[in-house]
Structure formats: C-alpha cells, structure tokens
Amino acid sequence: MMMDRFMRVLMLADYNTRIVMFGTVLLGIAGGVVGTFLLLRRRALLADAVSHAALPGVVGAFLLAVAVGTGGRSLPVLLAGALVSGLLGMGCVMLITRFTRLSQDAALGIVLSVFFGFGAALLGIVQKMRGAQAAGLNSFIYGSAASMIRTDALLIGLAAAVVVVLAALLFKEFRLLTFDPAFAAGDGWPVGRLDLLLMSLVVAITVLGLQAVGIVLVIAILIVPAASARFWTESLLVMVLVAALIGAVGSYLGTAISALAPRLPAGAVIVAALGALFLVSFLFGGSRGVVRAMITRSRVIRRTVRQNLLRVLYECEESGLDHDADEQMRYLSASRRWTPRTLRRMLRRLEREQLVYRVPGEQRQLTRTGRYEAMRITRNHRLWEVYLLEHADTAAAHVDHGADSIEHVLGDALVAELEEAVPRFGKTLPQSPHALVQEEQGGGS
Amino acid sequence: MQHDAPALHIRDLTVAYHRKPVLWDVDLDVPPSVVAGIVGPNGAGKSTLIKAVLDLVPRTSGVVEVFGRPYRRQRRLVGYVPQRETVDWDYPINALELVAMGLYRIIGWCRPVTAAYRTRALEALEEVGMAEFAHRQISRLSGGQQQRIFLARALVQDADVYFMDEPFAGVDAGTEKAIIAILQRLRERGKTVFVVHHDLETVREYFDYLVMLNMRVVAAGPARDVFTSENLKRTYGGRLTLLDRAVDAIGGSSS
Amino acid sequence: MIWTSLDSWIVIAAALAGASAALVGAFLVLEKMSMMGDAISHAVLPGIAIAFILTGSRVGGPVLVGAAGFGVLASMLVHVVRRSGRLDDGAAMGVVFTVLFAVGLILIEQAARHVDIHPDHVLFGSVELVPLTVVEIGSMVIPRGVAVLAVVLFVDLVVVILFFKELRLVTFDPALATTLGFNATWLHYLLMTLVALTTVAAFEVVGSILVIAMLVVPGAIAHLLTRRLAPFLLVSVASAVLAAAIGHVAAITVPLRFGFEDTNTAGAMATVLGLLFFTALLVAPERGLLTRAWTMLARRMIVRTQDVLGLLARASERSDGDGLSVNEFRTVHRSPFAARATGLRVGLMLSRIRGFVRREHGRYRLTERGRAAARRVLRVHRLWERFFHDVGKVGLIDLHPAADYLEHYTDAELRDELEKEFAGTDTDPRGNPLP
Known part of the structure; x- marks a missing residue:
C-alpha cells in the first residue's frame, strides 16, 4: 500500500499534487538559474540574510491583517510583508558595510540574526494570541510544500516562471556583470542597476520559496543547485541548465517525499534531496568532481613515472653505465627519489609490457620495443629542452625540470610543432643539453 | 577622421578616496594617434587616473573630454582593458565567449550572441594569435594568453581610444612583444592607446607619448622630450613629505 | 510586572x-x-x-x-x-x-x-x-x-x-x-x-x-x-x-x-x-554616523570662520581697517562665498560670537583678537603657496585653490613644520608679505 501511494505521488496522479509539483519544480528551476549568477557574483550568503530578514515582515503582515480583520493567512499579503522586510534587511547590510569598517559577513550576521530575533519576538506574541491561526505561520519557517493550497502553488510557479524568463533574457548582461563588472562599467553598462536587478531576482526567489522551503533553508535552493552544477561544467550556459535541472529534480523528490511523510519538515526534505544531488556532483562531477580529479591525477602520475623510468634506463644505456642488480636499483631509486616500492612496481609493469627484461642477478635491460619507446620519450624530452633553451630564455639549469613536467602532457600535434620549431635535428635524437649522469650521487650514498 | 580636438582632454581632475586626495588638479591634453605610457611610482594614481576618466571611481572635480565632447557622450569611442587580477579566472567561460563580451554593447540589450558576432570575436582572437585556444576554459590559459584575450576583447570593441591597465604585468617576453605589435598597429589605424606601465627601461621603445604621474601630472608630452632624468627625479624621487602630511591631515579629520 | x-x-x-x-x-x-x-x-x-x-x-x-x-x-x-x-x-x-x-x-x-x-x-x-x-x-x-x-x-x-x-x-x-x-x-x-x-x-x-x-x-x-x-x-x-x-x-x-x-x-x-x-x-566616538556628521559640521564651521577672517585680513592689507560689507564679502576677488550666502551668514555669525569680528554701520571689521587670528590664517595660506611654488613647482595661477583647501586642515604641528621649512622667507610667491 505504501508503494502504491508512493507511485501515485511520483506519477502525479492527484490533480492537487500536480499543481503543487508545478509550483515547487518551477521554483527549483528558477532557484538554479538565479542562484548560478548569485554564486558567480560571490554573494551567496546575502540571500541568507534576506530570507531571515523576511520573518518580521511575514509576522508583521500577519498581525496587521488580523488587526484590519482579514484573518491573516493570505499568501500575497504575507509575501508582500516578507518582500518589504527582506529588502529592508538587504538595505541594512549595504548601509553597515558602507558606513562602518565591519566586513560584509559581519553585516550579514547582524542583519540576519537581529531581524530574525525581532521576528521571533513578534511570533511569540502571535502564538499567544487567542483566535489567531498562528499555525499557518509555521509553514513559513519550516516550509510546507505538500500542503500548499492550489492557488498559492500556481502563484509561486508562475512568478518563478517570470523570473526564469527575465534571467534568460538578461543572460548575456548577467554574464558580463558577474564576470567583469569593471569592464562592463567602462563599456557603458549600468552596472549598479544591473546588480540591483539581479539582487531583486534573488529576493524574489527567496520570498517565493518561503512557503515551500521555509525561511531557514530557502537559500539552499539558490546555492546548492548552482554549487552542484559547478562540478559538472566549464560553460556558463551548461552550468545554468544543469543547476536548473538539479533544482527541479531536488524539488520534485523533496516535494514527493514530504507528501508521503507530512510529519517531516518539507523544507528540510527538499534541501536534503538537493544535498544528496550535491554529494553526487561533488564526487562524480564531470569537470571538477573529486573522483574524476583523483583518477586523472593518478593516471598522470603513473604515466609520468613510467616515462621517467624509461628515460633514465635509456640514458643509463646511452652513457654506458654498468651496474649489477642492486646498484641499479639504488641508482634508479635515487635518480628521481622514487621509493623502492614504487620503483619495483613500475619495473614489474614494464616487464609485463615486455619493455624491460631481466636476467637474474644482472641489471635490467630494455627490450627492443622498450628501447624504441624509451628513445621516443627521450627524444621528445630533449626536443622540448632545446626548445625551451632557445625560445624562452630559460637557464639551462632549470631545463630538465621544466621539460619533465610538460613533456608528459605533450600530444603528437605538439611534438610535430616542436620538430618544426627546432628543425635542425630532423628525426634524429639530439644530444642532451646538460650533463646526463649526476656524478654517481645516486649510486653511492 | 574629422576629429581635430585632442583625443583626451582633462582639466582640473581631482579624485579622493575617503576624502583623501589621490589625484590633484590633473590637467592633460593628449593628441590622437599615439601610444601613450602612463608611468609613476606605486600609489601615484596611475590606475586611478584611468578609472576616473572612465567614471569607474567618483571624481571630486574636473572635466574629461574625448575628442572634444564629454566622456559620457563618447562612451562608444572608448575601450578598456582592466587589470588581469580583477576577474575570477575560474569563471565558467571560454576564450571566445570572453572576447565576444566586447561586442555586447553593439549587440544590445537582451539579444543573443549570434554566429556573425562569434566570427568577429574569432577574428580578433586570430589577430592576437589565440585562435586555436578559442574554446579553452580561461583558467587553462597562461598569464600571457589571458592578457592576449583581454586585448582581443578590447579590439572587437572597435574603439578610437583605449585604456589599458598594466597589460604587461606578469606576461612572458613573447606576449609582451606581441602586445606591443598590436598597439603599434592600432596607432597606425589612427587609434589612441593609453597604457599604465611599470618598466622604465622599455618606455622609450614602446611609447611615443608619455604621462609622468605622481598625484599630479609631473610631465606630459612626446616621450623623447619628457623622458628626462630631471622629470624622472621629480616623478620618482622622494614624495613631498609636507604634502603627504597635509593629505593625511585631511583624510584623518574626516573619515 | x-x-x-x-x-x-x-x-x-x-x-x-x-x-x-x-x-x-x-x-x-x-x-x-x-x-x-x-x-x-x-x-x-x-x-x-x-x-x-x-x-x-x-x-x-x-x-x-x-x-x-x-x-x-x-x-x-x-x-x-x-x-x-x-x-x-x-x-x-x-x-x-x-x-x-x-x-x-x-x-x-x-x-x-x-x-x-x-x-x-x-x-x-x-x-x-x-x-x-x-x-x-x-x-x-x-x-x-x-x-x-x-x-x-x-x-x-x-x-x-x-x-x-x-x-x-x-x-x-x-x-x-x-x-x-x-x-x-x-x-x-x-x-x-x-x-x-x-x-x-x-x-x-x-x-x-x-x-x-x-x-x-x-x-x-x-x-x-x-x-x-x-x-x-x-x-x-x-x-x-x-x-x-x-x-x-x-x-x-x-x-x-x-x-x-x-x-x-x-x-x-x-x-x-x-x-x-x-x-x-x-x-560611537570618532566613527559614529552622528559623531562624524557633527565633526564635519564643526569642521565646516571652522572653515567658514577662517574664510571670513582670511578675507578681512586681505582687505585690511589693501585698505586699512575699513572692513567689508556683506556684499563685498561675496564679490571680492576669489571669494569662497561667491555662491554661498548661507555659508557667509554662518561664518559671520560664528566670528561675531567668538569675538573676532564686530559690525559697524553694515560693515564688518576685525577686533583686536580677530586681527591676530586672521593674521595666522593668512600666513598659513601664503606659506602653503610658497610651498607649492617652491617645492611642488606649481604655476602661479594654480596656487590659490590648493592653498585655500589646505589652510583649513593645518594643525599647530603642521604649521610649525611649514614655518621651519620657510624660516628665512617673508613673502609669498607673488611677493605679498607674510603677516
């Protein structure tokens, strides 16, 4: 039966659920889109101050409505109150940063906590009022996505859609503003007004999200999808789309779950769903994800070690060093500060690839294929060294190091270009421009 | 061009941060078609001069005219290359998109960047030798390459007067030569370029006009005339200590 | 309760x-x-x-x-x-x-x-x-x-x-x-x-x-x-x-x-x-908004008073002790009050309250106390002109505005340094005497 209810919700079987979903998912999309620009403008926490500053406005509007005699719980009235005090809060943040030497984050903390405290004091009054339905206000603090009434959800959804359309129209302008406001101003764009516009959209999303997500956590729908999207892409357009998608999925899941378990605070459920999506992005994101970065790094390290090892082996051969097995191990491990374990593992791998062979008790030797591969690597390295020497005024002493770090990422195209830039070697192997064997400093001590 | 007015005319420009003067009574007339270096010690107000001209910092007083008319009405004739450190190079944007920003003013509000504009951006990238990096994310470019695409963005603005804030800071020798070549081409096309510069050794080689600045304009004119040891001493040799004290007094009494 | x-x-x-x-x-x-x-x-x-x-x-x-x-x-x-x-x-x-x-x-x-x-x-x-x-x-x-x-x-x-x-x-x-x-x-x-x-x-x-x-x-x-x-x-x-x-x-x-x-x-x-x-x-002392507003107001009041004294001192150099009328205050050469009728009223009022200036037949004259104060103001002004001219190599025409600005911000310590710097001098760059 539980499963049955679950499917009904997920499939949007009820008309009511469908409308609520419409509202929250559009809100999620709008949050992702606007949040991306907010994040790139580096003002993420400003939204937090704004949302907390909305509390006295909500409660104040409620008190006012009760006093006038309209019962109080009308969404547009409460949201208008939230808007006014949210904007007031934002104004205070700007005032404090402008007229004191306090840092912006202190200003945020002050506004956030003092406004919220004042709201809490007002709320304390409301909760003890007879006959007033203070319970409705609770949904503004913790969010109550599933129990939203139809007209409220429609209002929120449509307003969010308007925000998305505005952000899409101003995509280019917001990119300019968030990337390089100084250039934008020099180019004649009204940077101050653009900034105000972006912040107004932020305030709009914050206020619209109060009902569904609640004051405490509403900034999550702005920050978390955008921050998650950052791990997937290096293109702004894609980032906006991914953030919108994550916002939509998070809101959808959160709303569905909280429809099934109405005891749970809806805002917290939505944010937890977004948090799960963030974790996935953080770990597996295609651009900055931790796992991918780790794989790339270990692959580069492995390739670097392999190429260096082959080159050292080749250069030993080239300069006719004759070691026994132990001496060779000591020499190799000292030449690049490899630990004996890394070295042995690498050598075993080379043996498996049949690039290196060993006769027990003697030093390891390159096979024919091994020598060819080692020559290719050494050649690239030296071409690069010569190029650096001749074209970048790099002192010879630094060449080896610079060549080491770059050759491992050289593609074929770049090697061809190198050959062109240093043409006198043709397809031959140039001499190393610096002394090869470091005077046995590796072998002995 | 029909302009016979100076490319840049500044009269009585004073700029103060927190009421503490940074630039005092700057007067300047620079003819068109020159590459003008702005030199002076740290804290002399070089960047501030550019920013004040471009209305990026509030002026306490003064008039700025470009080709004989107030700057505000001549904005479309002016291009700007900010300092490289002022932007977040981790921003999700590639070189081509960055250069296309220079066209936004021409494209206008709310209109998308179409293929034709992208082609123009690509041409500018070609001009600075960066075409092959068009689709690379900007954090994966070297300092010199970043500076080149900044320059390309200014080129597509197709301005008549350019202001460049330390374009040579932290770039390799190759890029420096390339930038200089581009500046000279701009001058040949009749453009006027202002460059905030640090390296005195290259002044004579790079610039045909020079503004020596230390809170006031110490000297301004053709580089070969004004780049003298006397002027250098007046620009760089010891600040006027009494004046410094006065400046401090003004700053301290009001902020 | x-x-x-x-x-x-x-x-x-x-x-x-x-x-x-x-x-x-x-x-x-x-x-x-x-x-x-x-x-x-x-x-x-x-x-x-x-x-x-x-x-x-x-x-x-x-x-x-x-x-x-x-x-x-x-x-x-x-x-x-x-x-x-x-x-x-x-x-x-x-x-x-x-x-x-x-x-x-x-x-x-x-x-x-x-x-x-x-x-x-x-x-x-x-x-x-x-x-x-x-x-x-x-x-x-x-x-x-x-x-x-x-x-x-x-x-x-x-x-x-x-x-x-x-x-x-x-x-x-x-x-x-x-x-x-x-x-x-x-x-x-x-x-x-x-x-x-x-x-x-x-x-x-x-x-x-x-x-x-x-x-x-x-x-x-x-x-x-x-x-x-x-x-x-x-x-x-x-x-x-x-x-x-x-x-x-x-x-x-x-x-x-x-x-x-x-x-x-x-x-x-x-x-x-x-x-x-x-x-x-x-x-808050020093940095409070009202405190700062008050400081600025006080500073402005000092500036207005010093401007009045400075004009009177110059006037008395030209025509001995005749003083200035309200109209003359605003029309004399380079008057800081040219566009500031209120500023002038405030300056005159403050000067009278502090006993620097008295009013006779519609003309304002320096009192004994006022003469000493006015001399100090004018002296600092001309010392600054001297400074800009000699050290800053500023042309004669540009001298006045900078000095006019700085004279109000010159405290006793700074004045001593100026005095030391130009100990042997007794004229400003235009040849006017240092009072």
Whole structure:
C-alpha cells in the first residue's frame, strides 16, 4: 500500500499534487538559474540574510491583517510583508558595510540574526494570541510544500516562471556583470542597476520559496543547485541548465517525499534531496568532481613515472653505465627519489609490457620495443629542452625540470610543432643539453 | 577622421578616496594617434587616473573630454582593458565567449550572441594569435594568453581610444612583444592607446607619448622630450613629505 | 510586572549564554569570519539530534560532544568544498550548513517521537524552560542549564586568557604573525571548537539562529567602539549581558502595553542587541554616523570662520581697517562665498560670537583678537603657496585653490613644520608679505 501511494505521488496522479509539483519544480528551476549568477557574483550568503530578514515582515503582515480583520493567512499579503522586510534587511547590510569598517559577513550576521530575533519576538506574541491561526505561520519557517493550497502553488510557479524568463533574457548582461563588472562599467553598462536587478531576482526567489522551503533553508535552493552544477561544467550556459535541472529534480523528490511523510519538515526534505544531488556532483562531477580529479591525477602520475623510468634506463644505456642488480636499483631509486616500492612496481609493469627484461642477478635491460619507446620519450624530452633553451630564455639549469613536467602532457600535434620549431635535428635524437649522469650521487650514498 | 580636438582632454581632475586626495588638479591634453605610457611610482594614481576618466571611481572635480565632447557622450569611442587580477579566472567561460563580451554593447540589450558576432570575436582572437585556444576554459590559459584575450576583447570593441591597465604585468617576453605589435598597429589605424606601465627601461621603445604621474601630472608630452632624468627625479624621487602630511591631515579629520 | 525567581534564573542563563558567545564571537568578528559562526551554529544540529536519539536526553555531555564534533566537521567540510569546487567561502558555507541543518531537522523530527523536543526549541531556544530542570551542587539547587553555561563560560575564559597573546597577534596583526612564523591553524581550529561548544550550550537558551546574534552583534558593537583587544572583549561581553537583562524585561513588559501577552526572551534579546548596535552605529566616538556628521559640521564651521577672517585680513592689507560689507564679502576677488550666502551668514555669525569680528554701520571689521587670528590664517595660506611654488613647482595661477583647501586642515604641528621649512622667507610667491 505504501508503494502504491508512493507511485501515485511520483506519477502525479492527484490533480492537487500536480499543481503543487508545478509550483515547487518551477521554483527549483528558477532557484538554479538565479542562484548560478548569485554564486558567480560571490554573494551567496546575502540571500541568507534576506530570507531571515523576511520573518518580521511575514509576522508583521500577519498581525496587521488580523488587526484590519482579514484573518491573516493570505499568501500575497504575507509575501508582500516578507518582500518589504527582506529588502529592508538587504538595505541594512549595504548601509553597515558602507558606513562602518565591519566586513560584509559581519553585516550579514547582524542583519540576519537581529531581524530574525525581532521576528521571533513578534511570533511569540502571535502564538499567544487567542483566535489567531498562528499555525499557518509555521509553514513559513519550516516550509510546507505538500500542503500548499492550489492557488498559492500556481502563484509561486508562475512568478518563478517570470523570473526564469527575465534571467534568460538578461543572460548575456548577467554574464558580463558577474564576470567583469569593471569592464562592463567602462563599456557603458549600468552596472549598479544591473546588480540591483539581479539582487531583486534573488529576493524574489527567496520570498517565493518561503512557503515551500521555509525561511531557514530557502537559500539552499539558490546555492546548492548552482554549487552542484559547478562540478559538472566549464560553460556558463551548461552550468545554468544543469543547476536548473538539479533544482527541479531536488524539488520534485523533496516535494514527493514530504507528501508521503507530512510529519517531516518539507523544507528540510527538499534541501536534503538537493544535498544528496550535491554529494553526487561533488564526487562524480564531470569537470571538477573529486573522483574524476583523483583518477586523472593518478593516471598522470603513473604515466609520468613510467616515462621517467624509461628515460633514465635509456640514458643509463646511452652513457654506458654498468651496474649489477642492486646498484641499479639504488641508482634508479635515487635518480628521481622514487621509493623502492614504487620503483619495483613500475619495473614489474614494464616487464609485463615486455619493455624491460631481466636476467637474474644482472641489471635490467630494455627490450627492443622498450628501447624504441624509451628513445621516443627521450627524444621528445630533449626536443622540448632545446626548445625551451632557445625560445624562452630559460637557464639551462632549470631545463630538465621544466621539460619533465610538460613533456608528459605533450600530444603528437605538439611534438610535430616542436620538430618544426627546432628543425635542425630532423628525426634524429639530439644530444642532451646538460650533463646526463649526476656524478654517481645516486649510486653511492 | 574629422576629429581635430585632442583625443583626451582633462582639466582640473581631482579624485579622493575617503576624502583623501589621490589625484590633484590633473590637467592633460593628449593628441590622437599615439601610444601613450602612463608611468609613476606605486600609489601615484596611475590606475586611478584611468578609472576616473572612465567614471569607474567618483571624481571630486574636473572635466574629461574625448575628442572634444564629454566622456559620457563618447562612451562608444572608448575601450578598456582592466587589470588581469580583477576577474575570477575560474569563471565558467571560454576564450571566445570572453572576447565576444566586447561586442555586447553593439549587440544590445537582451539579444543573443549570434554566429556573425562569434566570427568577429574569432577574428580578433586570430589577430592576437589565440585562435586555436578559442574554446579553452580561461583558467587553462597562461598569464600571457589571458592578457592576449583581454586585448582581443578590447579590439572587437572597435574603439578610437583605449585604456589599458598594466597589460604587461606578469606576461612572458613573447606576449609582451606581441602586445606591443598590436598597439603599434592600432596607432597606425589612427587609434589612441593609453597604457599604465611599470618598466622604465622599455618606455622609450614602446611609447611615443608619455604621462609622468605622481598625484599630479609631473610631465606630459612626446616621450623623447619628457623622458628626462630631471622629470624622472621629480616623478620618482622622494614624495613631498609636507604634502603627504597635509593629505593625511585631511583624510584623518574626516573619515 | 511580577518578577519571580524564575525571571532571575532566565536572566542569569541568558546573560551567561550571551557572555560566552560574545567572548568567542568577538574573535569571529575580528577575523572576518562571522558567517562561520552562522554556519557552525546550523551545522551542529545533526550532532545534537544524534545525541538525542542515542541518549534520550536534551542536555548533557553527549550532546556537547556530538555538537562540537559536527561543528569542527562542518568547518573542515567548508574547507574541502571550497578547495575542490573552487567556490568562494560564502557559497561553500551555504552548501554545507544548509544541508547539515536540513539533515538535523529531519533527525530531530525522528527524535521527537522519543524525546520531548520540537524544532521550535532548536530555532528559537527555550530559555523559559531552563529553570524547570535543576541539579544540586553541594547545598545549592540551580537550574542545570545555568550550571552548564557557567562551565562553558569558564572554559572560554580560561582559553582566552591562556592564549591572549597569540589571539591578539593573529587577530590584530596577521602579517606580523606570519613573519614570526606563527602557525595560526591550530588556533583557528581551537577557536572553531570553542564556537561549536559555546553555540551548543547557548542553543538551549537562545536557539540556533539567535545564537548568531549573540556571537556577532556584541563583537560588532565593540568593533565600532574600540580598537584594542582587552576593551574590545569587555565591551562585547558587557553588551551581551546588558541585552540579556533588558531583553527579558522587554519581553515580559513591552507586548503588554500593546494589549498582547508576553513574548519569548531570546527574540527580544536579539532585538535589544540590534538596537544597541544601531545606537553605537550612530554615536560611537570618532566613527559614529552622528559623531562624524557633527565633526564635519564643526569642521565646516571652522572653515567658514577662517574664510571670513582670511578675507578681512586681505582687505585690511589693501585698505586699512575699513572692513567689508556683506556684499563685498561675496564679490571680492576669489571669494569662497561667491555662491554661498548661507555659508557667509554662518561664518559671520560664528566670528561675531567668538569675538573676532564686530559690525559697524553694515560693515564688518576685525577686533583686536580677530586681527591676530586672521593674521595666522593668512600666513598659513601664503606659506602653503610658497610651498607649492617652491617645492611642488606649481604655476602661479594654480596656487590659490590648493592653498585655500589646505589652510583649513593645518594643525599647530603642521604649521610649525611649514614655518621651519620657510624660516628665512617673508613673502609669498607673488611677493605679498607674510603677516
């Protein structure tokens, strides 16, 4: 039966659920889109101050409505109150940063906590009022996505859609503003007004999200999808789309779950769903994800070690060093500060690839294929060294190091270009421009 | 061009941060078609001069005219290359998109960047030798390459007067030569370029006009005339200590 | 208003919570990490919730440990997210604390089935309930919350006193700390642990969001009032304690005046802190907005007076002692009053009040006292012209405006230096005598 209810919700079987979903998912999309620009403008926490500053406005509007005699719980009235005090809060943040030497984050903390405290004091009054339905206000603090009434959800959804359309129209302008406001101003764009516009959209999303997500956590729908999207892409357009998608999925899941378990605070459920999506992005994101970065790094390290090892082996051969097995191990491990374990593992791998062979008790030797591969690597390295020497005024002493770090990422195209830039070697192997064997400093001590 | 007015005319420009003067009574007339270096010690107000001209910092007083008319009405004739450190190079944007920003003013509000504009951006990238990096994310470019695409963005603005804030800071020798070549081409096309510069050794080689600045304009004119040891001493040799004290007094009494 | 021992305990608990939060929060403000307090105070929630679920109790050791653990965890997570995502501080914090807080809220909702706890306690605190749970220490019966807070305040105090030198170094002179090779990392995490610990202890009293008011606002008030660490901490703690007392009184009295019942103390405390901050913002010595406005007004009044004296001094050089009429004041060469009728009125009025100037037949003349003062003004003006001309190589035409500006900002010390610089000179660059 539980499963049955679950499917009904997920499939949007009820008309009511469908409308609520419409509202929250559009809100999620709008949050992702606007949040991306907010994040790139580096003002993420400003939204937090704004949302907390909305509390006295909500409660104040409620008190006012009760006093006038309209019962109080009308969404547009409460949201208008939230808007006014949210904007007031934002104004205070700007005032404090402008007229004191306090840092912006202190200003945020002050506004956030003092406004919220004042709201809490007002709320304390409301909760003890007879006959007033203070319970409705609770949904503004913790969010109550599933129990939203139809007209409220429609209002929120449509307003969010308007925000998305505005952000899409101003995509280019917001990119300019968030990337390089100084250039934008020099180019004649009204940077101050653009900034105000972006912040107004932020305030709009914050206020619209109060009902569904609640004051405490509403900034999550702005920050978390955008921050998650950052791990997937290096293109702004894609980032906006991914953030919108994550916002939509998070809101959808959160709303569905909280429809099934109405005891749970809806805002917290939505944010937890977004948090799960963030974790996935953080770990597996295609651009900055931790796992991918780790794989790339270990692959580069492995390739670097392999190429260096082959080159050292080749250069030993080239300069006719004759070691026994132990001496060779000591020499190799000292030449690049490899630990004996890394070295042995690498050598075993080379043996498996049949690039290196060993006769027990003697030093390891390159096979024919091994020598060819080692020559290719050494050649690239030296071409690069010569190029650096001749074209970048790099002192010879630094060449080896610079060549080491770059050759491992050289593609074929770049090697061809190198050959062109240093043409006198043709397809031959140039001499190393610096002394090869470091005077046995590796072998002995 | 029909302009016979100076490319840049500044009269009585004073700029103060927190009421503490940074630039005092700057007067300047620079003819068109020159590459003008702005030199002076740290804290002399070089960047501030550019920013004040471009209305990026509030002026306490003064008039700025470009080709004989107030700057505000001549904005479309002016291009700007900010300092490289002022932007977040981790921003999700590639070189081509960055250069296309220079066209936004021409494209206008709310209109998308179409293929034709992208082609123009690509041409500018070609001009600075960066075409092959068009689709690379900007954090994966070297300092010199970043500076080149900044320059390309200014080129597509197709301005008549350019202001460049330390374009040579932290770039390799190759890029420096390339930038200089581009500046000279701009001058040949009749453009006027202002460059905030640090390296005195290259002044004579790079610039045909020079503004020596230390809170006031110490000297301004053709580089070969004004780049003298006397002027250098007046620009760089010891600040006027009494004046410094006065400046401090003004700053301290009001902020 | 009926004041009972319950009220006293509430104020004591709130004051203790405020004092310890203000003590550690002061360092957050100084290190420009105020929002880290916000992040930590949200992020400790899962730790508290887990401790609830495991022990079934709302206070006590496990809760403190769980919370402190999650506090430190949160600050590390912020670090990791910021590094690998190359996000800015705010965004990284925003992600970490919202998600942790959400998880905490859900866990609390689960815990609420077993323990008497409601999310409202978490958000707004429940200082009103503090006196209801008591412990016996020796022969004294005191509320358990008060005992816990007293211990935490003690710990905070001990740490701050022990590491006072290091903290001062790191917060006031990070550059020097670096050159001394002082490693601030451990101090940073020590501070974060203290913040987490204090946050949790104060949690019960003020809740997770209002604790930010306790952490940040007292420090911000101190920031407006002083620049030295010891007074800074003192002001910070004092304003928190003051807010606790006023806040509670306000909570049980103010709403009654408007025909409502009382409200919660924590909210009122935060409001009072906000008002204290606003007051400090207006009237802080040196940096208060009103103070600064007053200073500027006073400065402008001095400038106007000196302008009047300067014009009269020049006039008396030309035509001996004839003075100037109001009209002449505005029309003489380079008059600073050309476009400032009000300025002139103010300047004349002030000059007359101070006995520098008297009025006869519609003309203003210098008095004996005024003559001396006017000479000083004119002398400084011409010395500056001398200076700009000789040292600054400024052309004659440009001399006057700069000197006109500077003459008003020249204090006795600066004047002595000018005098020294031009000891042998007795004329200005145009050849006018130095009076």
